[in-house]
Amino acid sequence: MRDLPAAVAGYGALRRAPVRRRPAPGKVLPSLEAAIAACGLTDGATVSFHHHLRNGDAVLNAVMDALARAGLRGLHVAATSIFPVHAPLVGHIRSGVVGRISAAYISGPVAEAVSRGALAEPVVLRTHGGRARALDLGEVRVDAAFVAAPAADAMGNLSGRAGRAPCGTLGYPMVDVETARHVVAVTDSLVPYPAVPAEIPQTKVDFVVEVARIGDPSGIASGATRPATDPLGLGIAGQAAAVIAASGLLTEGFSFQTGAGGVSLATAAAVGREMAARGVTGSFASGGITGFHVEMLEAGLFRALMDVQCFDLAAVASLGRNPGHMAMSAATYAGPHVGGAVVDRLSAVVLGAAEVDTDFNVNVTTRADGTIIGGSGGHADTAQGARLTVVTTRLTAAGHAKIVPRVGTLTTPGETIDVVVTEAGIAVNPLRPELADRLRHAGLPLVSIEALAAKAAAAAERPAPAAPEGRIVAISEYRDGTVTDVIRAIGEAAP
Amino acid sequence: MRDLPAAVAGYGALRRAPVRRRPAPGKVLPSLEAAIAACGLTDGATVSFHHHLRNGDAVLNAVMDALARAGLRGLHVAATSIFPVHAPLVGHIRSGVVGRISAAYISGPVAEAVSRGALAEPVVLRTHGGRARALDLGEVRVDAAFVAAPAADAMGNLSGRAGRAPCGTLGYPMVDVETARHVVAVTDSLVPYPAVPAEIPQTKVDFVVEVARIGDPSGIASGATRPATDPLGLGIAGQAAAVIAASGLLTEGFSFQTGAGGVSLATAAAVGREMAARGVTGSFASGGITGFHVEMLEAGLFRALMDVQCFDLAAVASLGRNPGHMAMSAATYAGPHVGGAVVDRLSAVVLGAAEVDTDFNVNVTTRADGTIIGGSGGHADTAQGARLTVVTTRLTAAGHAKIVPRVGTLTTPGETIDVVVTEAGIAVNPLRPELADRLRHAGLPLVSIEALAAKAAAAAERPAPAAPEGRIVAISEYRDGTVTDVIRAIGEAAP
Numbered sequence: 001m002r003d004l005p006a007a008v009a010g011y012g013a014l015r016r017a018p019v020r021r022r023p024a025p026g027k028v029l030p031s032l033e034a035a036i037a038a039c040g041l042t043d044g045a046t047v048s049f050h051h052h053l054r055n056g057d058a059v060l061n062a063v064m065d066a067l068a069r070a071g072l073r074g075l076h077v078a079a080t081s082i083f084p085v086h087a088p089l090v091g092h093i094r095s096g097v098v099g100r101i102s103a104a105y106i107s108g109p110v111a112e113a114v115s116r117g118a119l120a121e122p123v124v125l126r127t128h129g130g131r132a133r134a135l136d137l138g139e140v141r142v143d144a145a146f147v148a149a150p151a152a153d154a155m156g157n158l159s160g161r162a163g164r165a166p167c168g169t170l171g172y173p174m175v176d177v178e179t180a181r182h183v184v185a186v187t188d189s190l191v192p193y194p195a196v197p198a199e200i201p202q203t204k205v206d207f208v209v210e211v212a213r214i215g216d217p218s219g220i221a222s223g224a225t226r227p228a229t230d231p232l233g234l235g236i237a238g239q240a241a242a243v244i245a246a247s248g249l250l251t252e253g254f255s256f257q258t259g260a261g262g263v264s265l266a267t268a269a270a271v272g273r274e275m276a277a278r279g280v281t282g283s284f285a286s287g288g289i290t291g292f293h294v295e296m297l298e299a300g301l302f303r304a305l306m307d308v309q310c311f312d313l314a315a316v317a318s319l320g321r322n323p324g325h326m327a328m329s330a331a332t333y334a335g336p337h338v339g340g341a342v343v344d345r346l347s348a349v350v351l352g353a354a355e356v357d358t359d360f361n362v363n364v365t366t367r368a369d370g371t372i373i374g375g376s377g378g379h380a381d382t383a384q385g386a387r388l389t390v391v392t393t394r395l396t397a398a399g400h401a402k403i404v405p406r407v408g409t410l411t412t413p414g415e416t417i418d419v420v421v422t423e424a425g426i427a428v429n430p431l432r433p434e435l436a437d438r439l440r441h442a443g444l445p446l447v448s449i450e451a452l453a454a455k456a457a458a459a460a461e462r463p464a465p466a467a468p469e470g471r472i473v474a475i476s477e478y479r480d481g482t483v484t485d486v487i488r489a490i491g492e493a494a495p
Numbered sequence: 496m497r498d499l500p501a502a503v504a505g506y507g508a509l510r511r512a513p514v515r516r517r518p519a520p521g522k523v524l525p526s527l528e529a530a531i532a533a534c535g536l537t538d539g540a541t542v543s544f545h546h547h548l549r550n551g552d553a554v555l556n557a558v559m560d561a562l563a564r565a566g567l568r569g570l571h572v573a574a575t576s577i578f579p580v581h582a583p584l585v586g587h588i589r590s591g592v593v594g595r596i597s598a599a600y601i602s603g604p605v606a607e608a609v610s611r612g613a614l615a616e617p618v619v620l621r622t623h624g625g626r627a628r629a630l631d632l633g634e635v636r637v638d639a640a641f642v643a644a645p646a647a648d649a650m651g652n653l654s655g656r657a658g659r660a661p662c663g664t665l666g667y668p669m670v671d672v673e674t675a676r677h678v679v680a681v682t683d684s685l686v687p688y689p690a691v692p693a694e695i696p697q698t699k700v701d702f703v704v705e706v707a708r709i710g711d712p713s714g715i716a717s718g719a720t721r722p723a724t725d726p727l728g729l730g731i732a733g734q735a736a737a738v739i740a741a742s743g744l745l746t747e748g749f750s751f752q753t754g755a756g757g758v759s760l761a762t763a764a765a766v767g768r769e770m771a772a773r774g775v776t777g778s779f780a781s782g783g784i785t786g787f788h789v790e791m792l793e794a795g796l797f798r799a800l801m802d803v804q805c806f807d808l809a810a811v812a813s814l815g816r817n818p819g820h821m822a823m824s825a826a827t828y829a830g831p832h833v834g835g836a837v838v839d840r841l842s843a844v845v846l847g848a849a850e851v852d853t854d855f856n857v858n859v860t861t862r863a864d865g866t867i868i869g870g871s872g873g874h875a876d877t878a879q880g881a882r883l884t885v886v887t888t889r890l891t892a893a894g895h896a897k898i899v900p901r902v903g904t905l906t907t908p909g910e911t912i913d914v915v916v917t918e919a920g921i922a923v924n925p926l927r928p929e930l931a932d933r934l935r936h937a938g939l940p941l942v943s944i945e946a947l948a949a950k951a952a953a954a955a956e957r958p959a960p961a962a963p964e965g966r967i968v969a970i971s972e973y974r975d976g977t978v979t980d981v982i983r984a985i986g987e988a989a990p
């Protein structure tokens with residue numbers, strides 16, 4: 001080393017050290033057990049997961065099994081969504097390995113077990129944006145984020161577009177890898193450096209574990225559907241599209257989100273035809289992206305797709321091919337804390353509902369008997385952000401009325417719902433008289449929400465079940481962390 | 496709002512609040528002055544800039560003029576690089592608007608003024624990776640990062656591939672936007688939402704200001720050259736390529752970085768021919784990327800380009816077109832703090848030098864008379880990371896010897912330099928006897944570094960100037976923040 005002064009005015013002491021070459025460290029560990037040890041996880045730790053592999057995911061179960069074998073107890077599972085495939089989690093709840101759960105969406109056996117009181121502590125259901133907020137602001141501290149990666153290299157570059165089970169964007173764990181104390185990538189395709197193209201860069205990943213399989217590709221595509229073709233669904237979709245067409249918002253730069261359900265996609269198709277007829281080019285479509293959205297991009301109906309999750313392989317392929325098809329993180333998508341998220345730029349969103357009440361409140365969390373069947377996901381985020389929020393629903397399902405005096409669980413506040421479209425007419429929120437005027441002028445069949453509720457009650461074959469009165473088993477949080485509702489246990493609580 | 500309990504066991508108090516719709520906030524401010532006010536900048540604040548617009552950049556000067564008009568003094572300019580176009584900064588130094596400078600590279604009038612003692616406080620010269628480390632670890636706290644954005648939308652999505660002065664990747668400010676207290680995008684192309692494709696997402700940007708022009712596109716391409724064609728340069732390049740070919744590293748998965756100088760690119764061309772002859776597919780080429788690198792990617796010589804900065808429009812076009820051409824942040828590129836950066840995966844790097852000494856230390860910071868002419872940039876980062884570091888240099892330049900007993904400024908430690916290639920032979924670092932054996936077996940003309948120094952001294956037409964003895968005007972920091980050398984004032988210090 002050179003002979004230098006010990007300190008320099010205006011700089012301070014000069015740190016000196018011998019220089020050594022820096023071979024790149026290896027991040028690959030031989031097993032999930034080794035990764036758990038490397039993360040230093042202890043009882044009560046928070047472990048996070050994402051749901052891009054949807055009902056094909058094998059990573060959450062494999063990691064939870066390894067955590068159980070490691071003897072850990074009372075863990076907090078902070079997932080983005082939990083699906084029927086995650087049924088083994090019920091066993092880990094009963095054995096005490098899992099003590100807490102938070103998620104944006106829970107369906108299947110885990111949801112049923114929670115509804116029956118399997119967990120002593122209430123589940124926290126957040127919106128997608130609310131979960132990103134809770135992580136970014138430190139309200140939830142993740143000790144280890146487990147990222148299911150369709151392909152990874154030894155340095156931790158993670159690709160969603162290569163490997164045996166490509167899922168495209170990794171928008172949800174983008175939030176986790178920024179804030180978790182440790183990040184473990186789990187892959188079944190450990191590829192030569194560098195993984196191409198990388199969704200998450202190596203700087204965000206601490207460890208890489210190769211497993212036999214991260215999931216079932218057929219389950220991964222379970223979010224995808226095609227537009228509805230049944231007359232009732234097509235009718236509702238056509239009316240929803242007519243609402244958008246008459247709203248005054250279907251002009252140059254129009255932006256749009258729908259779910260991936262059949263009625264939503266049929267609505268999008270009808271809106272697309274109207275855009276083409278008017279010569280309108282939209283700015284973006286957002287959310288979970290399907291091949292159907294890709295067709296709209298490629299037809300020039302939108303300039304961009306803002307993609308937090310690919311729902312099918314056509315979307316995965318487009319992401320690599322089309323610069324206008326852009327991945328985004330859950331925070332960018334829906335975070336209420338980021339100074340304006342993508343959802344806050346939406347012209348219109350079309351959403352579903354398990355129930356809607358006469359205050360326009362929407363329930364997508366519980367079914368008629370009170371059992372948990374989902375949660376907001378992006379429902380409440382987009383409803384608040386969009387200038388026009390349209391809920392499409394049939395009057396009844398499984399014999400129960402879907403337009404009701406009071407929703408079983410308030411997931412999305414009625415203040416953020418503008419229009420409810422059913423096969424029996426269209427109800428406009430009284431908070432939006434100017435919108436009602438526009439729709440009326442367009443000749444659309446407006447009715448009051450009370451009239452729809454009355455028709456639904458008349459059409460229902462089964463009475464509304466009594467509201468559950470058990471202890472509180474889940475909390476429904478809004479985007480900003482305020483509470484919209486509590487969910488109570490059904491039937492007998494588990495011991 | 497629903498009637499809910501005030502608190503829930505296991506969850507705590509329920510926060511409640513009325514729900515309101517969330518219109519997207521506007522981030523567009525009418526002027527740089529408005530942005531400065533919005534950031535709440537005060538005397539002594541740290542403002543940061545990036546150099547993707549290179550010697551065509553108009554943003555740093557415009558922002559500094561606005562800061563001066565706002566009456567601010569003693570500011571710390573934390574730039575990635577400073578070029579001749581930034582000459583007006585000298586006036587801001589003399590007037591007291593600027594009190595401190597840090598950068599990875601400084602050339603032109605600002606460098607000369609610093610060398611003559613214009614600043615009371617020493618300039619801190621960091622490597623690209625060291626700068627990322629200093630920001631990420633909070634050693635440098637940026638109050639406002641000004642990001643020159645070829646295109647931006649009103650929400651702060653920033654694209655380097657659209658607009659009037661496209662520069663491609665925004666790898667350097669990716670670090671700043673993660674850590675700065677405020678981020679201001681400066682653009683001359685405010686495009687409809689969303690900017691496509693976005694290099695930096697809207698969540699990272701607080702304010703957007705539109706200006707008449709962010710820079711001169713012809714200056715932006717000033718980093719780009721074509722491979723050398725002169726006999727001396729071609730000869731050195733051929734020998735450097737022969738060193739790599741004989742090193743044992745030119746096998747499947749080979750990774751490579753060169754600068755964008757003529758000799759470096761000619762070396763890359765020769766290495767590419769050898770790869771093709773051997774049927775070797777490389778893993779990646781990294782660093783600043785030119786059309787020449789793109790040709791190598793498209794010829795199948797490498798699977799990926801890891802691009803921290805596009806040096807020409809051919810690179811910009813490739814970035815949008817080829818999924819194997821990936822942008823990376825300065826931290827991913829070269830950070831010593833990220834658990835393994837891209838440079839740490841390099842098989843070989845070919846670097847230039849202003850001076851090399853008989854301990855293999857390299858100076859790329861000052862010229863023979865001691866005036867600052869640059870700084871490490873990625874030089875010391877790649878030298879430490881690569882398994883083989885080759886420095887190419889002529890024996891003399893401007894009449895001065897370039898192989899010297901002792902470099903004027905130690906930028907890159909000799910421990911990390913393996914081979915020096917000149918027109919008068921090849922010197923291998925005595926720390927690498929096994930490499931010398933390989934090269935000798937390949938019939939390469941090895942000489943001692945002392946012999947090269949003697950030949951350089953004999954060929955020099957001008958004597959080595961005396962080392963400057965003025966006060967310390969700059970500190971050369973290594974990747975990890977230790978100090979490799981100090982730089983002293985030349986001639987008379989400015990008043």
